Amino acid sequence: MNRTTTPWLRPVLFALSIAAPMPALAIFQNGGFETNTYTAWTLGGGTNPGLAGTPPFNSASVQINAGAAGPASIVGSGSTDPLAPTIQLPRVGQYTAKLNDENGGALVTTLRQTDTVSSADIDPADGLPHIRFAFAPVLDDPNHSPAEQPYFYVVVKNLADNSVLFEQFAYSGQANVQFLQGSGSWKYLEFQNVDAVLPASAVGQQVELTVIASDCSLGGHGGYVYVDGFGSAQVPPDSGGGPQGAPQAVPALGPAGLGLLGALLALATLAMRRWQS
Numbered sequence: 001m002n003r004t005t006t007p008w009l010r011p012v013l014f015a016l017s018i019a020a021p022m023p024a025l026a027i028f029q030n031g032g033f034e035t036n037t038y039t040a041w042t043l044g045g046g047t048n049p050g051l052a053g054t055p056p057f058n059s060a061s062v063q064i065n066a067g068a069a070g071p072a073s074i075v076g077s078g079s080t081d082p083l084a085p086t087i088q089l090p091r092v093g094q095y096t097a098k099l100n101d102e103n104g105g106a107l108v109t110t111l112r113q114t115d116t117v118s119s120a121d122i123d124p125a126d127g128l129p130h131i132r133f134a135f136a137p138v139l140d141d142p143n144h145s146p147a148e149q150p151y152f153y154v155v156v157k158n159l160a161d162n163s164v165l166f167e168q169f170a171y172s173g174q175a176n177v178q179f180l181q182g183s184g185s186w187k188y189l190e191f192q193n194v195d196a197v198l199p200a201s202a203v204g205q206q207v208e209l210t211v212i213a214s215d216c217s218l219g220g221h222g223g224y225v226y227v228d229g230f231g232s233a234q235v236p237p238d239s240g241g242g243p244q245g246a247p248q249a250v251p252a253l254g255p256a257g258l259g260l261l262g263a264l265l266a267l268a269t270l271a272m273r274r275w276q277s
C-alpha cells in the first residue's frame with residue numbers, strides 16, 4: 001500500500017487480502033509416478049465376471065467381483081515391451097505405471113485418486129479446467145465375445161453428484177479402435193494423449209479418477225495398460241528416441257455436450273462480469 005491509503009481502509013484491505021484464495025496446486029499428486037511408487041494413489045481390483053450388456057460399453061457395464069486385486073508395477077528407464085515393441089517406455093520422466101500384466105486369471109486392477117479441481121487446472125487457452133494424461137493399452141485378443149474380452153476403462157466422476165465428466169473405454173479387438181498388431185495374438189496402441197475438458201463448474205469440486213485394466217473374463221488371457229502424466233498440464237512429447245507409430249485414437253464416450261455447456265457457462269460468466277464492472 002502507498003502512504004496515501006486512508007487509515008480506516010487498511011483493515012478492510014487486510015481482510016480482503018487474507019480472503020484472497022491461496023495459490024492452488026494442480027490436480028493429482030504423484031501423477032507421473034516419479035516417486036517410483038503408487039504413493040497418493042489407491043490400487044484395488046477383484047475378478048472380472050464379464051461386462052454387462054452389449055457394446056457400446058460404459059461405466060454401467062463394468063463389473064468387478066470381490067477377490068484378490070490384479071497386479072500393478074512401475075516400469076523405469078530402459079524398459080521395453082516385447083508384446084508391444086513400438087511403445088516407448090517410460091512415457092514421461094523416469095517412471096510409468098503398469099496396471100495388470102501379461103497373465104490371465106480374470107483379474108481386474110483399479111487405480112484411483114480423488115482430488116479437487118482448482119483454478120490451477122484451468123487452461124488459459126479456453127478458460128476451462130482440463131485433466132490430461134497418456135495411456136497405452138496392451139491387450140490379448142482371444143476373440144471371445146466383446147463382453148468377455150480384456151479391456152481398458154478410464155472415468156472421471158464428479159463426487160458431488162456422481163456424474164460422469166469423462167470416460168473412455170476400449171476392449172481388445174474393438175472394431176472402431178485401430179489396434180496395432182503386437183506379438184502373437186496381442187493387440188496394443190501407442191501412447192494416446194487424453195485431454196478431458198471439464199465444465200467450468202468443476203472448479204472447487206472433488207473429482208475421482210479411476211483407471212481399470214482387466215483380463216478376459218474366462219480366465220485364460222491377460223491385458224494391461226500403461227498410464228502416465230496425470231495432471232492438468234499438456235503431456236510432454238514422447239521421451240523415447242525410437243520410431244513413433246501414428247497415434248490411433250480411441251473414441252471417447254463423453255462428454256462433448258458437457259464441454260460445450262462448460263464453454264457456454266464460461267462465456268456467460270465473462271459477460272456477467274463485464275456487465276457488473
Ligand SMILES: [Ca+2]
Nearest residue numbers: 032092093095
Ligand atoms: Ca512418469
